[in-house]
Amino acid sequence: xxxxxxxxxxPQFLDLNVRLKQLQSEQLLMDQQGPPxxxxxxxxxxxxxxxxxxxxxxxxxxxxxxxxxxxxxxxxGPAKAGGKRAKKAPLDLSALEDSVFS
Amino acid sequence: xxxxxxxxxxxxxxxxxxxxxxxxxRRVFLDPEPLxxxxxxxxxxxxxxFLRHWGDYVAPEGSSKSFVHTFAALEHYLxxxxxxxxxxxxxxxxxxxxxxxxxxxxxxxIAHPTTGDPILFAGRFDMVGELNTPTGKIICVVDExxxxxxxxxxxxKWDLRGQFLGYIWxxxxxxxxxxxxxINGLAILKTKDECRRALVMYPDYLIERWANQMHRDIQxxxxxxxxxxxxxxxxxxxxxxxxxxxxxxxxxxxxxxxCQAKDPEPFLSNYVHYRFNPLEVxxxxxxxxx
Numbered sequence: 530x531x532x533x534x535x536x537x538x539x540p541q542f543l544d545l546n547v548r549l550k551q552l553q554s555e556q557l558l559m560d561q562q563g564p565p566x567x568x569x570x571x572x573x574x575x576x577x578x579x580x581x582x583x584x585x586x587x588x589x590x591x592x593x594x595x596x597x598x599x600x601x602x603x604x605x606g607p608a609k610a611g612g613k614r615a616k617k618a619p620l621d622l623s624a625l626e627d628s629v630f631s
Numbered sequence: 632x633x634x635x636x637x638x639x640x641x642x643x644x645x646x647x648x649x650x651x652x653x654x655x656x657r658r659v660f661l662d663p664e665p666l667x668x669x670x671x672x673x674x675x676x677x678x679x680x681f682l683r684h685w686g687d688y689v690a691p692e693g694s695s696k697s698f699v700h701t702f703a704a705l706e707h708y709l710x711x712x713x714x715x716x717x718x719x720x721x722x723x724x725x726x727x728x729x730x731x732x733x734x735x736x737x738x739x740x741i742a743h744p745t746t747g748d749p750i751l752f753a754g755r756f757d758m759v760g761e762l763n764t765p766t767g768k769i770i771c772v773v774d775e776x777x778x779x780x781x782x783x784x785x786x787x788k789w790d791l792r793g794q795f796l797g798y799i800w801x802x803x804x805x806x807x808x809x810x811x812x813x814i815n816g817l818a819i820l821k822t823k824d825e826c827r828r829a830l831v832m833y834p835d836y837l838i839e840r841w842a843n844q845m846h847r848d849i850q851x852x853x854x855x856x857x858x859x860x861x862x863x864x865x866x867x868x869x870x871x872x873x874x875x876x877x878x879x880x881x882x883x884x885x886x887x888x889x890c891q892a893k894d895p896e897p898f899l900s901n902y903v904h905y906r907f908n909p910l911e912v913x914x915x916x917x918x919x920x921x
Contacts, residue, residue, distance in 0.1 A: 553682060556679070557683070560683065590678055591673060593682075595679060597699055597702060601706075605820060
């Protein structure tokens, strides 16, 4: 368990990391379970359930990649985003992630 | 094999990156129109295999190899070397499939000490590639190496690397005449991304020298194992100590505790038994206790 202090960390970034972790857990759980199948349902109904499952997986991934892009852009700082080089040191998100995920 | 408890962040991050990169490459190379596969589509293809490998792992405090940074290194690599237009393309097997994640298991003329079966030289690597150069195409072993930094002498590290000599030797046993390795270095950093590519040529005599050494090493292992069965009390002669800088190199040997102990047995609880299968994506798996 990490004891990294989160003092000074923006609540926004804490929330993003927490949300990312939640989505990852949900995605992994769904991935392990696989698409639902009920032998008492028709093939068409099962196909529809599988389609819904795969769409949910896609949406989960899309949201995670969006959060990842935001976190990455912030970690790199304005220089990477195309702006002027920041005078302050970039935010060290590795400590943030470890503290959130502990 | 004994393995220290805990997960190496370096191996974990490297494995996740390799899984994601393999998926991105397959997305492109198996598409009827590779040039139309977008960067976003590649990331989508890479993300789930990457996440599956990563799982719920938490990188050590202070490590740059967090989930976000490691995936960012993968994305940077795909931006710097887009698979569809990269000068490095996959070698196409006779059956038309791209040689992405190449496996091999080659029987040697050395018998296993208990089963009598030929010992297998087995492994898997990232890709067999064709590098387009001004002088023509070069078939090469392709491997990604994740690192914390790409120093000025990074490329020279691979000149005598047995890993690549072994891959090349294995490909030659499969009839693929290759003598080059293309090593892609990916630096996983907190605030920036960096990639570098090195092409190394291994002459025939060096490959043969490696093969001879490999055979000798395995024969020595078989001999040592037999000797240990006959004379277990002479284990220190069979498996000698190094008592040199290998105990401290690369962050320190994980078995120093055992070597320092007068009686290592009580300290074995600090280790777990793993089975190593180089042909699997996750080559190291804990052996279930009876």
